[in-house]
Amino acid sequence: xxxxxxxxxxxxxxxxxxxxxxxLLAISYIYMTTAPITLRTPLFLLSTAMCVSMFxxxxxxxxxxxxxGLLLDTAQGTMIGLNGIIVLWCCLMSSLLFHFFLRxxxxxxxxxxLAAVFIQGMIxxxxxxxxxxxxxxxKIFTEKFLPVMIYxxxxxFPLFLLxxxxxxxxxxxxxxxxEEQSDDIVRE
Numbered sequence: 001x002x003x004x005x006x007x008x009x010x011x012x013x014x015x016x017x018x019x020x021x022x023x024l025l026a027i028s029y030i031y032m033t034t035a036p037i038t039l040r041t042p043l044f045l046l047s048t049a050m051c052v053s054m055f056x057x058x059x060x061x062x063x064x065x066x067x068x069g070l071l072l073d074t075a076q077g078t079m080i081g082l083n084g085i086i087v088l089w090c091c092l093m094s095s096l097l098f099h100f101f102l103r104x105x106x107x108x109x110x111x112x113x114l115a116a117v118f119i120q121g122m123i124x125x126x127x128x129x130x131x132x133x134x135x136x137x138x139k140i141f142t143e144k145f146l147p148v149m150i151y152x153x154x155x156x157f158p159l160f161l162l163x164x165x166x167x168x169x170x171x172x173x174x175x176x177x178x179e180e181q182s183d184d185i186v187r188e
Contacts, residue, residue, distance in 0.1 A: 013170040017171065021048075021052050021166070024048055024163075025049075025064075028044035028048050029045060029075055032044055032072075033075050040144070040147040042148065042151035043072065043117065043120070043152045043155075045069075045072040046072060046087060046090075046120060047113055047117075047152055047155050047159050048068060049061075049091050050090065050094055050109065050112060050116050050156070051156065053092075054094060054095070054104055054109050054160075055171075057099070058095040058096050061091045062088050062092040065087045065091025066085075066087065069084035070084040072084075072087060083120065083124075086120050087120070097112065106157070109156060109160050110156060113156045114153055117152045118149065121148070121149050124145070125140075
């Protein structure tokens with residue numbers, strides 16, 4: 001394949017992939033803000049950011065995580081910036097883990113997402129309820145935060161499949177070459 005043509009296709013695929021990522025983020029935000037109040041809605045924005053960070057470079061996933069965290073702040077009605085910082089660091093650590101240590105399997109993203117959901121939920125609970133002693137019995141934690149954590153963990157399955165589909169079809173173009181055997185090679 002021509003190198004210039006390959007670069008153009010990779011640039012086009014990169015733009016399409018990031019547009020699809022942000023479209024998925026927008027759909028997650030719209031669902032989180034328009035879902036019924038009585039239903040415990042999963043944190044789709046957090047799971048989307050974690051799934052994207054699984055496949056992308058650390059800097060890109062950190063920026064995407066910051067945007068997802070800020071959107072999560074506005075969707076939950078919390079202090080602007082708290083979830084932005086939490087999701088930024090979770091996405092950065094997730095991307096580094098997948099870049100250097102972990103394989104890109106669904107079990108891996110389930111465990112990494114579970115850690116991120118637990119960290120976000122515990123920090124949110126601590127700063128909004130526990131530090132001010134609004135919930136000494138832990139009833140808010142068991143009735144509000146635990147169902148959201150469980151639903152968020154279940155929501156990672158379809159989001160993982162969607163992001164893997166996007167990366168597979170709009171990722172880096174892989175070329176394969178077939179090497180011909182030659183008898184003209186002299187070995188000493």
